[in-house]
Amino acid sequence: MTSSGGWTSSSDNGNLSTELSALAKSPRLLLMLDFDGTISPIVPTPEEAEIDKEIENILTDLEKLPSTEIWIVSGRSLEDLKNKVHFKNLIGSHGIECPFSAEEKIDCDDISKLKNDIECLLKNYRGIQIEQKVYSVSIHYRNADAGDEESIRDIVKKNSGNFAITEGKKVIELRAKGKNKGDACQMLIDHAGCEASIYVGDDITDEDAFRALKEKSVTIKIGSGETDATYRLKCIDDLRLILKKLLEERSLL
Ligand SMILES: [Mg+2]
Known part of the structure; x- marks a missing residue:
């Protein structure tokens, strides 16, 4: 497998480049991204986590394009997440705090x-x-x-x-047992009616989303470990390059 656009591809990553180009050209596009370890580097304590500035800029530019939605899907509470990112579309508490579902009654x-x-x-x-x-x-x-x-x-x-x-x-x-990231993202896709979507995450709770979205989204795992995602990137640096490619190609439409 060759390198494309600077990010390292492996045999696991088969058609990722082609899939990204197809995503970029789709009439409506939904990007769903986990926060910690995906768009913010892992740090010693949760309070220290900050979004990668370059990724923030790319996502901000993507969101300005027509029919392109950015959603951050995190295990953090919505309140916490609001202090970490400026994006308006948020799903918190691993999918429990989701605008499309009645919140679970949890004591x-x-x-x-x-x-x-x-x-x-x-x-x-x-x-x-x-x-x-x-x-x-x-x-x-x-x-x-x-x-x-x-x-x-x-x-x-x-x-x-x-x-x-x-x-x-x-x-x-x-x-608390209830909804997970997979349920929330499924509801989001149904609600948004987007025919093209991508989900990126790095950790165990993202596997619920990878499994739920397998047939309908481009799913990408960041880092090592077993995964049900279709594609894998080594680190946040690679994600930055992928998002940049998506932005460049979608900006040409
Ligand atoms: Mg994470």
């Missing part, structure tokens, strides 16, 4: 109790950050001692109660 007291319980159980471990979101609790252990990682994961999983467990990159998320 916030349960989330607070879960957070307090986990905090108490992990109080003797260093470098843990526990983040309470609207519908979930995230336990970050990126800064914990490497030898403690397994016990931390065990404790969290054994005490997850009725919450869905999702493991990401040095984070375990306990999430």
